Amino acid sequence: MNILLMGNPNVGKSxxxxxxTGVKVIASNYPGTTVNxxxxxxxLGDEIVEITDVxxxxxLEPTSEAExxxxxxxxxxxxxxxxxxxxxxxxxxxxxxxxxxxxxxxxVALNMWDDTEHRGIHIDLEKLRELxxxxxxxxxxxxxxxxxxxxxxxxxxxxxxxxxxxxxxRWAAVGSITEQVQQITHRHHTWRERxxxxxxxxxxxxxxxxxxxxxxxxxxxxxGESLINYALNPLFENLWAPxxxxxxxxxxxxxxxxxxxxxxxxxxxxxxxxxLGLLTTGLYVPFAMVLPYIVSFxxxxxxxxxxxxxxxxxxxxxxxxxxxxxxxxxIIPSMxxxxxxxxxILATRILESKRERFIAATLISIAIPCAASQAxxxxxVGQHGGQYVAIVYGTLFIVxxxxxxxxxxxxxxxxxxxxxxxxxxxxxPWQTVLQKLWMRTYGFLREAIPIILGAxxxxxxxxxxxxxxxxxxxxxxxxxGLWGLPKEAVTAIVIGFLRxxxxxxxxxxxxxSANQLVVGSVVLAMFFxxxxxxxxxxxxxxxxxxxxxxxxxxxxxxxxxxxxxxxMQQVG
Amino acid sequence: xxxxxxxxxSRLEAGxxxxxxxxxxxxxxxxxxxxxxIRPGKRVTKVSSMFMRGPVTIQVGNAQVAIGxxxxxxxxxxxx
Numbered sequence: 001m002n003i004l005l006m007g008n009p010n011v012g013k014s015x016x017x018x019x020x021t022g023v024k025v026i027a028s029n030y031p032g033t034t035v036n037x038x039x040x041x042x043x044l045g046d047e048i049v050e051i052t053d054v055x056x057x058x059x060l061e062p063t064s065e066a067e068x069x070x071x072x073x074x075x076x077x078x079x080x081x082x083x084x085x086x087x088x089x090x091x092x093x094x095x096x097x098x099x100x101x102x103x104x105x106x107x108v109a110l111n112m113w114d115d116t117e118h119r120g121i122h123i124d125l126e127k128l129r130e131l132x133x134x135x136x137x138x139x140x141x142x143x144x145x146x147x148x149x150x151x152x153x154x155x156x157x158x159x160x161x162x163x164x165x166x167x168x169x170r171w172a173a174v175g176s177i178t179e180q181v182q183q184i185t186h187r188h189h190t191w192r193e194r195x196x197x198x199x200x201x202x203x204x205x206x207x208x209x210x211x212x213x214x215x216x217x218x219x220x221x222x223x224g225e226s227l228i229n230y231a232l233n234p235l236f237e238n239l240w241a242p243x244x245x246x247x248x249x250x251x252x253x254x255x256x257x258x259x260x261x262x263x264x265x266x267x268x269x270x271x272x273x274x275x276l277g278l279l280t281t282g283l284y285v286p287f288a289m290v291l292p293y294i295v296s297f298x299x300x301x302x303x304x305x306x307x308x309x310x311x312x313x314x315x316x317x318x319x320x321x322x323x324x325x326x327x328x329x330x331i332i333p334s335m336x337x338x339x340x341x342x343x344x345i346l347a348t349r350i351l352e353s354k355r356e357r358f359i360a361a362t363l364i365s366i367a368i369p370c371a372a373s374q375a376x377x378x379x380x381v382g383q384h385g386g387q388y389v390a391i392v393y394g395t396l397f398i399v400x401x402x403x404x405x406x407x408x409x410x411x412x413x414x415x416x417x418x419x420x421x422x423x424x425x426x427x428x429p430w431q432t433v434l435q436k437l438w439m440r441t442y443g444f445l446r447e448a449i450p451i452i453l454g455a456x457x458x459x460x461x462x463x464x465x466x467x468x469x470x471x472x473x474x475x476x477x478x479x480x481g482l483w484g485l486p487k488e489a490v491t492a493i494v495i496g497f498l499r500x501x502x503x504x505x506x507x508x509x510x511x512x513s514a515n516q517l518v519v520g521s522v523v524l525a526m527f528f529x530x531x532x533x534x535x536x537x538x539x540x541x542x543x544x545x546x547x548x549x550x551x552x553x554x555x556x557x558x559x560x561x562x563x564x565x566x567x568m569q570q571v572g
Numbered sequence: 573x574x575x576x577x578x579x580x581x582s583r584l585e586a587g588x589x590x591x592x593x594x595x596x597x598x599x600x601x602x603x604x605x606x607x608x609x610i611r612p613g614k615r616v617t618k619v620s621s622m623f624m625r626g627p628v629t630i631q632v633g634n635a636q637v638a639i640g641x642x643x644x645x646x647x648x649x650x651x652x
Binding site for chain 2: 058059061063087088090092094119121171196197200201202205311314315316318319327328416417418419420421422424555
């Protein structure tokens with residue numbers, strides 16, 4: 001048996017899914033968090049049934065790719081749990097009636113039930129059950145209220161005889177149901193609503209955006225740096241370094257093994273960044289340099305997501321984003337890209353047209369550095385002073401804007417208009433925030449560590465085989481001539497195809513000047529995306545568009561790296 | 573049918589409300605708007621609009637919806 005969780009966007013389907021199956025999925029307070037379906041299993045009586053978390057949709061006549069997935073999924077389900085936002089009954093019931101017309105057995109979860117009271121909404125549950133002819137269970141997914149009752153009622157899902165209606169007839173039917181079951185009493189605006197309204201006013205909204213983004217950035221740096229300075233660095237320096245030195249003595253004489261595991265030891269000291277051994281750099285980069293920023297970034301992003309701020313940022317950014325051929329909602333995948341480009345490119349599915357998805361995905365893969373890259377840039381470039389970090393970020397931002405304008409001019413078609421629901425501000429339930437943070441952190445560790453270790457191993461093998469020297473001589477005209485980097489820097493670019501964080505780390509032993517480090521960081525951030533991003537680009541855009549994106553990437557990186565090199569030399 | 577009291581959503585002042593009377597667009601646009609509860613006969617209240625032909629945010633029922641400027645000027649409402 002396959003049970004589908006369906007409903008409008010941002011009504012809490014993913015939270016209910018997690019409650020039912022125990023499978024953890026990312027849930028946030030904005031429409032379009034789930035862009036693909038997730039399967040899970042639960043026990044129903046003696047039977048194990050499959051549950052599918054379907055992307056949210058307002059109607060079964062889809063208007064975006066994520067909604068299309070939803071409409072197609074319907075044919076595979078035996079029963080639908082229709083999750084309905086109790087505070088927006090009328091709009092949500094439209095989909096409910098459409099589902100009933102399809103003759104699939106339905107049980108309704110009337111979610112956010114706790115929100116109705118202080119919004120002055122009174123719903124006559126008995127009447128609603130009678131009019132719909134299906135079980136209606138009030139639920140509060142974030143606190144698990146009503147979930148057990150919902151499960152008990154799944155076998156009672158019904159498919160009452162419902163006439164197939166035209167859109168107008170359906171709205172009329174919805175209107176009549178709502179009128180009979182719902183009473184709304186007048187109430188005053190809460191301060192949360194006032195704050196919500198203020199954040200989409202031009203003036204107050206702009207100020208709030210600056211405060212929120214500056215605050216977010218400060219907190220990310222504060223937490224990231226503190227974790228490095230007070231926890232992970234002492235751990236590596238005081239506990240791990242002596243172990244490594246001991247091991248180094250034991251392995252003395254076994255050249256290759258020593259190189260691979262520990263790398264170079266200079267003057268009896270372990271340099272965790274430059275030594276390039278599996279047990280030194282291979283562990284230090286992911287755990288002590290990148291992980292702290294992964295944790296701090298995703299904590300802050302999770303809070304912004306769950307409070308419901310991101311759609312408001314989309315409204316503020318809409319006019320600017322139109323210049324890039326996008327609309328405001330593209331800011332959400334772009335923000336996700338600052339964490340990792342892979343989910344960001346998947347999230348472009350919330351955009352309506354192929355053209356928009358191409359522009360957004362291309363810009364993300366070229367100009368948006370992931371958290372791992374940023375952690376390394378802050379760690380390495382930051383040693384020379386904050387102004388150099390600012391140059392790296394500034395350059396990437398300018399590239400994002402100008403490249404967007406150019407692609408927008410050169411690709412046929414118009415950017416569609418923004419049309420999104422703005423969710424109310426909510427207090428983020430701390431369990432969901434922490435759970436999401438854990439999922440994302442664990443995801444990083446699980447996916448990045450094997451590749452990082454593999455990359456370090458590969459570096460050692462390629463050095464021994466002398467492959468890097470051959471490549472370096474071949475690419476010297478570009479790497480040294482155009483970008484002003486030592487020709488050995490090409491090794492970092494090659495490794496950048498596997499992992500950008502390791503690649504950036506490889507710039508460290510080259511004793512670059514601050515200017516060179518800036519050029520190198522920008523080139524590495526922009527040039528070929530890491531393999532994971534590459535695969536997802538291919539899957540999401542198709543081969544032709546992916547090649548187009550890659551072409552744009554190569555040309556842009558050559559030009560921007562060259563120009564930046566010239567400018568930095570001029571300025572000194 | 574031109575009525576002086578029929579104004580596009582984009583020209584409403586923040587805080588003003590009215591009833592949607594006409595959506596001047598293709599079926600696709602009408603469907604997308606109606607899915608969000610915006611269709612002729614519905615009462616809407618304007619919350620805000622952004623500078624430089626930015627999106628218009630309205631309250632419809634208990635939900636807030638942000639609508640791109642180009643779309644907002646093709647939604648006519650009757651004031652009052």
